[in-house]
Amino acid sequence: xxxxxxxxxxxxxxxxxxxxxxxxxxxxxxxxxxxxxxxxxxxxxxxxxxxxxxxxxxxxxxxxxxxxxxxxxxxxxxxxxxxxxxxxxxxxxxxxxxxxxxxxxxxxxx
Amino acid sequence: xxxxxxxxxxxxxxxxxxxxxxxxxxxxxxxxxxxxxxxxxxxxxxxxxxxxxxxxxxxxxxxxxxxxxxxxxxxxxxxxxxxxxxxxxxxxxxxxxxxxxxxxxxxxxxx
Numbered sequence: 777x778x779x780x781x782x783x784x785x786x787x788x789x790x791x792x793x794x795x796x797x798x799x800x801x802x803x804x805x806x807x808x809x810x811x812x813x814x815x816x817x818x819x820x821x822x823x824x825x826x827x828x829x830x831x832x833x834x835x836x837x838x839x840x841x842x843x844x845x846x847x848x849x850x851x852x853x854x855x856x857x858x859x860x861x862x863x864x865x866x867x868x869x870x871x872x873x874x875x876x877x878x879x880x881x882x883x884x885x886x
Numbered sequence: 887x888x889x890x891x892x893x894x895x896x897x898x899x900x901x902x903x904x905x906x907x908x909x910x911x912x913x914x915x916x917x918x919x920x921x922x923x924x925x926x927x928x929x930x931x932x933x934x935x936x937x938x939x940x941x942x943x944x945x946x947x948x949x950x951x952x953x954x955x956x957x958x959x960x961x962x963x964x965x966x967x968x969x970x971x972x973x974x975x976x977x978x979x980x981x982x983x984x985x986x987x988x989x990x991x992x993x994x995x996x997x
Contacts (some may be wrong), residue, residue: 817891819976819988820929863928863963872917872936873944874986876928 780864785881788858794851796880798864801845806869809840811849814879815860823849823862854884888912890989892977898995899967907962907992909977915987917980919944919951922973923991929976935960936982967996979989 781799788794790883800809808827824831824838826847829859837850851858863879893908903909911918916937921929921944931944949971951963960979964971974993980986 809915817974817991822985822987825985870981872919872924872934872980872982872986873931874961876921876924876930880929 778864780877782864782877782880785805786883787883788854790856790884790886791853794882796849796862796882797846800866803844803866807866809847810865810867811838812863813860820861832849856884858882890977890979890987892989892992894992896993900997901968903967907975909961909980909989910959913979915979915981917982919978919986920962921976923976924973957965969996972996
């Protein structure tokens, strides 16, 4: 599975968009990009995933570059409850295994 | 629909004691997983089960055993606990190749 690189921490003002970057330069054609978050030591929560196209759901948007070497998770209107560690994970098509890195600690401030 | 449940929530053991962590899911998923998370780290896969009756080692299986009791339940056993096994343990389930859903975790302290 491809390795991902994320900044260790980021800040965002409440109500503003939070843009969390992820590099996955060794990603292969059949590998998906997944995003999870973990709020204060709770179990990780699924946010969104994508292969090539940009994706949007009720929680967030996922923008994947055309070369697929990086992606950005966008929380359009961050709230204090979005303060969490966000994990970007690349998962192969034929495996169920998720390889977690250390993620990005997002702090949303009032 | 409770999703993934884990028991107990907290446990304190002495070195050498044994215990079993329980996990159950009500989503009719075929695949189940056990992870551990040490302070400041991401999750690491201990064991997983792709279907009832099958189990496979993950990244850090040493010191653990698992049992896929039926489709709903997947237990993790520590035969002789060590301080290095102090961690938070998460169970997850999924359909094959699909999104994993996690339980709330079991916090284990081994003295």
